[in-house]
Amino acid sequence: MSELIASKIQNNPKYLQLVRSRNTLSWTLSALVCIMYFGFTLMIAFTPDILTQPIAADSVIPVGMLMGVGVIFASCVLTGIYVYVANHTFDPIVNEIVSEASK
Amino acid sequence: MKTLKTFAGAASLFASRFAFAADAPAEQPLNWHAIVMFLIFVAITLIITYWAATRTKTASDFYAAGRGITGLQNGMAIAGDFMSAASFLGIAALVYMNGFYGLIFSVGWLVGWPIILFLIAERLRNLGKYTYADVVSFRLQQGPVRTMAAIGSLIVVIWYLIGQAVGAGQLLHTLVPQISYRESIVVVGGLIIIYVTFGGMKATTWVQIIKAALLLGGATLMAIGVMAHEGFSFAKLFSDAVAIHPKHMDIMKSVVKIGAKANPLESISLGLTLMLGTAGLPHILMRFFTVTDSKAARKSVLYGTCFIGFFYILTFIIGFGAIVLVANNPEYVANISKSILDLKGGANMPAVYLSHAIGGDLFLGFIAAVAFATILAVVSGLTLAGASALSHDIYANVIMKGRASEKQEVWVSKMSVIGLGVLAVLLGFAFEKQNIAYIVGLTFSIAACTNFPILALSVFWRGLTTRGAVIGGYTGIFGSIGLLIVGPTIWTSILKMGPAIFPYDFPTFVVLPLVLIVAYIASVTDKSESAAKERAAFDAQMIRAETGLGAEAGAVAH
Numbered sequence: 001m002s003e004l005i006a007s008k009i010q011n012n013p014k015y016l017q018l019v020r021s022r023n024t025l026s027w028t029l030s031a032l033v034c035i036m037y038f039g040f041t042l043m044i045a046f047t048p049d050i051l052t053q054p055i056a057a058d059s060v061i062p063v064g065m066l067m068g069v070g071v072i073f074a075s076c077v078l079t080g081i082y083v084y085v086a087n088h089t090f091d092p093i094v095n096e097i098v099s100e101a102s103k
Numbered sequence: 104m105k106t107l108k109t110f111a112g113a114a115s116l117f118a119s120r121f122a123f124a125a126d127a128p129a130e131q132p133l134n135w136h137a138i139v140m141f142l143i144f145v146a147i148t149l150i151i152t153y154w155a156a157t158r159t160k161t162a163s164d165f166y167a168a169g170r171g172i173t174g175l176q177n178g179m180a181i182a183g184d185f186m187s188a189a190s191f192l193g194i195a196a197l198v199y200m201n202g203f204y205g206l207i208f209s210v211g212w213l214v215g216w217p218i219i220l221f222l223i224a225e226r227l228r229n230l231g232k233y234t235y236a237d238v239v240s241f242r243l244q245q246g247p248v249r250t251m252a253a254i255g256s257l258i259v260v261i262w263y264l265i266g267q268a269v270g271a272g273q274l275l276h277t278l279v280p281q282i283s284y285r286e287s288i289v290v291v292g293g294l295i296i297i298y299v300t301f302g303g304m305k306a307t308t309w310v311q312i313i314k315a316a317l318l319l320g321g322a323t324l325m326a327i328g329v330m331a332h333e334g335f336s337f338a339k340l341f342s343d344a345v346a347i348h349p350k351h352m353d354i355m356k357s358v359v360k361i362g363a364k365a366n367p368l369e370s371i372s373l374g375l376t377l378m379l380g381t382a383g384l385p386h387i388l389m390r391f392f393t394v395t396d397s398k399a400a401r402k403s404v405l406y407g408t409c410f411i412g413f414f415y416i417l418t419f420i421i422g423f424g425a426i427v428l429v430a431n432n433p434e435y436v437a438n439i440s441k442s443i444l445d446l447k448g449g450a451n452m453p454a455v456y457l458s459h460a461i462g463g464d465l466f467l468g469f470i471a472a473v474a475f476a477t478i479l480a481v482v483s484g485l486t487l488a489g490a491s492a493l494s495h496d497i498y499a500n501v502i503m504k505g506r507a508s509e510k511q512e513v514w515v516s517k518m519s520v521i522g523l524g525v526l527a528v529l530l531g532f533a534f535e536k537q538n539i540a541y542i543v544g545l546t547f548s549i550a551a552c553t554n555f556p557i558l559a560l561s562v563f564w565r566g567l568t569t570r571g572a573v574i575g576g577y578t579g580i581f582g583s584i585g586l587l588i589v590g591p592t593i594w595t596s597i598l599k600m601g602p603a604i605f606p607y608d609f610p611t612f613v614v615l616p617l618v619l620i621v622a623y624i625a626s627v628t629d630k631s632e633s634a635a636k637e638r639a640a641f642d643a644q645m646i647r648a649e650t651g652l653g654a655e656a657g658a659v660a661h
Contacts, residue, residue, distance in 0.1 A: 009650065038374055060345050062355045071214065072209065078217050079404060083404075
């Protein structure tokens with residue numbers, strides 16, 4: 001990559017915008033995963049009683065089991081959301097930036 | 104203290120300990136189904152290795168499968184690289200013994216994947232060539248940074264290999280008592296040397312893809328078998344398990360292992376270790392260099408996460424299924440008047456016997472062969488990652504300072520594969536009777552405290568300098584090892600030196616912040632000219648990381 005292309009990209013407002021919005025999405029989703037997972041972990045430590053309650057009066061299935069499976073499911077959904085946004089929003093901007101810089 | 108034992112005990116299951124393997128009766132009939140299916144798997148993988156060998160010519164072919172792997176293929180290979188026999192048999196066994204407690208580990212290992220995707224997968228693909236050290240040393244000094252990163256990788260790889268080798272020996276010996284522990288390990292060592300030296304990353308990838316398909320297929324069939332037996336009702340599955348299990352309703356209350364109390368610090372540290380350790384395993388990070396571009400890298404994590412998440416839910420059903428179908432069954436239980444849970448052949452057998460309860464000898468043979476294939480796939484990936492750290496980082500870039508030819512580098516790689524393969528076999532012999540319960544703690548702690556934070560800092564923080572990366576990295580390596588040695592598993596259980604000086608099994612909650620602080624201070628106080636250049640080079644690195652301009656080209660679709 002030449003200096004010229006680098007400086008063109010560096011000064012392209014679209015590039016700065018891309019970096020900003022991608023970082024926002026990345027760190028927001030990462031924070032969500034951490035809140036979910038460490039929330040679950042801390043509930044195990046502090047409020048096991050809530051997790052061991054059955055989901056319904058006549059059921060043996062505890063709330064914690066649904067939450068654990070929920071964290072697994074939510075992880076898959078969040079990765080899906082990131083991939084969707086990256087494919088549909090970020091990739092076209094990257095292509096624009098690259099083609100503008102190589103003009 | 105009780106919690107510590109709990110986590111240590113759980114961790115030991117994942118360190119591939121197949122207890123009491125040696126006690127399996129010698130007069131047991133030969134398990135023909137397992138052997139035939141295993142031989143079929145070996146034959147297919149050797150054909151693939153031959154095919155891959157004819158197409159492996161350049162260094163990029165050898166290390167990165169020519170960067171021609173698609174997102175879906177890499178997602179399968181990631182799952183194949185990551186789902187170990189220990190997690191298949193181990194999580195099912197934890198659920199079998201303790202109820203839904205095993206879920207905590209599954210969740211911890213899974214949540215590492217979204218983090219890999221959001222923060223590092225694409226940037227890794229855009230910046231690196233063959234190893235994650237390429238990325239860390241992108242704008243820093245090659246020699247010291249690569250040496251540190253390679254040491255971190257090799258410690259993780261070698262200890263992980265010991266766990267796998269011991270697990271392989273005990274598993275195969277338990278399933279086919281006619282083959283001894285040592286013979287089993289030699290078979291594994293020999294096969295992976297053939298796969299990796301001849302077929303490189305292409306063969307490794309396809310072994311992992313086939314293994315993932317077999318493991319997911321086998322586990323799905325088992326789960327369907329369980330659910331069919333229970334009339335496809337989860338409510339019935341769980342109430343039957345509660346009725347049969349000697350701990351009854353407690354198995355549905357076991358958010359921590361029955362009788363233990365969770366300690367918040369311990370839980371957070373375990374969580375951090377599982378999550379960030381996954382994101383710092385060198386053999387996992389290496390998979391991102393095999394895909395065509397950052398878009399494929401991204402997709403591969405999505406597929407991988409879904410496969411692995413699905414697999415963990417299956418192991419959960421399998422564990423509960425084993426309570427219903429295996430426990431209290433005189434065919435599988437060692438001494439039914441003493442305990443209806445303790446199985447012949449050791450603690451990790453519930454999933455294996457469940458396959459027999461569902462599909463007889465044929466299905467048992469299939470699952471046994473799958474478990475063994477699983478070990479082969481994981482060991483291949485580990486060996487290739489270790490060899491690339493030795494050849495690409497240490498030999499080509501530190502010793503030869505980039506002047507080695509591609510041919511020389513690949514030759515050194517192949518020799519390293521043979522060396523690591525032989526080393527794994529010898530260590531497998533040496534550790535046969537050792538307590539290896541600390542292995543998960545050791546490998547995941549170093550990955551979580553060294554590889555992941557240094558990688559993340561180099562990509563996200565302009566201020567990181569060579570001095571910061573190196574001092575921070577060694578702090579992670581030696582800090583983790585030091586605290587593990589004075590921790591409960593090694594200090595108290597193995598060395599028998601009395602109460603542990605550091606009372607936690609996973610030192611991540613201390614070492615990780617320490618690494619970040621040390622790397623920060625060592626970087627900001629670095630006023631040298633080279634440090635200023637390294638900071639200035641961040642902009643160019645970031646452009647490449649974000650746009651992929653200048654990234655290693657992927658193969659054209661073939």
